[in-house]
Amino acid sequence: MHRDTQPGTWTAVCAVEDIVPNTGVCALLQGEQVAVFRLNASGEQRVFAIGNYDPNSDAAVLSRGLIGNLGERIVVASPIYKHHFDLQTGECVEVPEHSVPTYPARIDGGKVWVGA
Template identity: 85%
Template sequence: MHRDTQASAWTAVCGVEEIVPNTGVCALLQGQQVAVFRMNDGAESRVFAIGNYDPNAEASVLSRGLVGNLGERLVVASPIYKHHFDLQTGECLEAPEHSVPTWPARIEGGKVWVGA
């Protein structure tokens, strides 16, 4: 479900410092809610962008979920039914048929950019 990064236009959604480390925020990108997460490994930040809509709970809540890891996978746990979504692939670990889309994301010039 990953969008094509080569043909993408990039949009600045917020300043990287506006996202508390190891949490997410919701951004509106071309009319669609996108959950943007900032993960810190020591001093370095990485960002991920997945769909904000949790199809298991039928609610736009993933940006408010708890982030962490299951083994080697970085995930967010939905705040409603606690299903885990892989931040890199959008896969729902408990119900793969309810996986969410992903977008490329990067940090540049102190801003978080999401490809659309």
């Protein structure tokens, strides 16, 4: 469910330092809630963005979830029912039909940019 982007559709959502490492924040992007996560593993910083709405619990809470991994997958566990969402694909591991959209994300100039 990766959203295609056209050139020039990137939005700066916050400074990288505004997100505590290995946690997420919620950003409003063209009327959609997007969960943006900053990972700091082995000194490498990466950012991911997925839809914030958890269809399993019918609540916009994914940005508050716990980041971890299931094997090679980097996931966030929803704070309500603990379903895991792959941060690269948006797939809900336990209930794939309840997967969420992903958005391209990058760090540039000390800011987190998300494509819409």
